Amino acid sequence: MTQPTIVFSPLQAGVPAAGGALEVLVRVQAPDRPTDLATAHLPKRLALVVDRSGSMNGQPLQEALRCVTHIASHLTSQDALALVVYDDKVDTLLPLQPMRSTDAVAKAVAGVEAGGMTNLHGGWLAGAQQLEGxxxxxxxxxxxxxxxxxxxxxxxxxxxxxxxxxxxxxGVSTTTVGLGRGFNEDLMIGMARAGGGQNYYGETAADLYDSFDEELALLQAMYLRQVGLKLLPAAGVIVEMISPAQQLADGSWRMTDLAWGAEAWVAVRLHLSPGMAGQTRDLLAASVSGTALDGTQLQAHAPVLQLPVLDAAAMQALPRNETAYTRLEELAFAKASEHLRQLAKEGDRQATQQALDVLEKRFGHHPWLSAKIKQLRQLADEDSEMMAKEVRYSMMRMSRRLVSKEEMAYEGDETHVSESVMPSFMRKKVSEGKGKKREV
Structure with missing residues (x-):
């Protein structure tokens, strides 16, 4: 199987002779999907775990069960499905079985009623155990x-x-879906990050249809799982991770699962000792490893990043790399938004609007971030609780998103961009918590 490729994109194509810092994107790119796999169906084993606790009584539970039937309707006979529901007790309504018909799913959900407390961990664990082996x-x-x-x-x-x-x-990953208003977004996002899956939220099933379509499209396009990136700095270089990546016990960094034709990335800051102008300097080596869908262990190495050492005037004259600049701005926005989220959770509307003014002044030049800020202003006026959740999910999306290897400039909400133009899991949305089912 074709190996992934590592690409370095430094913010500037040079390093200062006086020393200092240089930001670099480390981009792990998947090959395009081979033509013989273009229509192949990747078998999926899904365990749907649904909260039926007392707070779900009424519309929330009905919305969750609508989500279950929506996902089931998009599976084929090559896929398998298990259904678990929980309150303070955990019940497996459908043990893992081939998805031959949606009738069994419809029959199983018909009798589900809201109950007691929320044993979220117990429900999730029962779902994971269904997928063992x-x-x-x-x-x-x-x-x-x-x-x-x-x-x-x-x-x-x-x-x-x-x-x-x-x-x-x-081999069992976890995706979490926050439904309604009262869910703990820190817990749900934390589980998804640790479990190697995605995180979504919405108030209704209709809000989530787009997210579920995105999830299934991503699973179908999977190229490499459990992706680990190792970074080896040259002498006189210290690497600072800017992206919110998890460092593993072997020193490597866990990256997002990689889809065919997509790119996963992290941003790092290289802290540099002084050098001699006119020389070429070694800066950073990298390798990536992961597991392909046929179980093959793939590994790739990047040529050492080398850049010329320049004096201050020459550095000043260098253009910036726009791809690196744009993604660094998104990371900066995500970090700056944490204060905004706290103000929204506290319900301080005046301070929230002032914080949005600061973000607008700082990031208004960036089309996607400007659209996000506009949408957050509307939420701040209407629903500060949901605004806090939107900020949290937007922060994670910007920091960990898969992108196209030839990413297009943002021109508006891409939720309904044709799948032939861009796979749904690569799109940039104005709102992470809204979306509706696309026409197929």
Whole structure:
């Protein structure tokens, strides 16, 4: 199988003789999907885990069950599905079985009623256990839907995240879906990050249709899983990770699962000792490893990043790399938004608007960020609680998103851009918590 490619994109194509810092994108690119795999169906093993606790009574539970039937309707006979529901008790309504008909799913959800407390961990664990023993030629993923706070069974975030990481190592990943208004976004996002999956949210099933279509499209396009990036700085160079990447025990950095034709990336800051102008300097080497869908272990190495050492005047005259600049701005926006999220959670509307003014002044030149700020202003006026969630999910999307290897300039909300132009999991949306089913 064709190996991935590592591309370095420094913000400027030179380093200062006086020393200092240089930001660099490290881009891991997948090959385009081979023509013989263009229509091949990747078997998926999904465990849908649904919160039926008391807070889900009424419309929230009905929305969650609509999500279940929506996902089931998009599976084929080559896929397998399990259905688990939980409150303070956990019930497996459908053990893992081939998806031959949606009738069994419809029958199973028809009798689901809201119950007691929220044993979120217990429900998730039961879903993971349904997927145990899968082969490397399939994708096994828990999709957890919840509207609430874990208040029964294991509730410690670090302990739950540790188990998500453990199951990821066993081939079972976790995607989380926050439904409604009261869910704990930190827990849901933390589980998805540790479990190697995606994180979505929405108030209704209709809000989430686009997200589910995105999730299934990503699973179908999967090229490389459990991707690890190793960075080896040259002498006189210290590497600072800017992206919110998780460092593993072997020193490598966990990256997003990689789809055919897509690019995963991180941004780093190289802290440089002084050098001699006129020389060419070694800066950074990198290697990447991961598991292909046929179980093959793939590894690729990048040529050492080398740049000329320049005096201050020559550095000043260098143009910037626009791809690196744009993504660094997105990361800066995500970090700057944390204060905005806290103000929104506190319900301080005046301070929230002032913080948005600051962000507008700083990032208004960036089309996607400007559109995000406009949408956040509207949410700040209407619903500060949901604004806080939107900020959190937008922060994660910007920091960890897959992109096209030939990413286009942003010209507006890309939710409904044709799939032939851009796969749904690469799109830039104005709102992470809204979307509707695309016409097919």
């Amino acid at each position: 899968g082969t490397e030629q399939t994708v096994s993923r828990v999709i957890l839907l919840s509207d609430g706070q874990a208040n029964h069974g294991e509730t410690d975030l670090s302990a739950i995240e540790a188990q998500c990481r453990e199951w990821l190592g066993r």
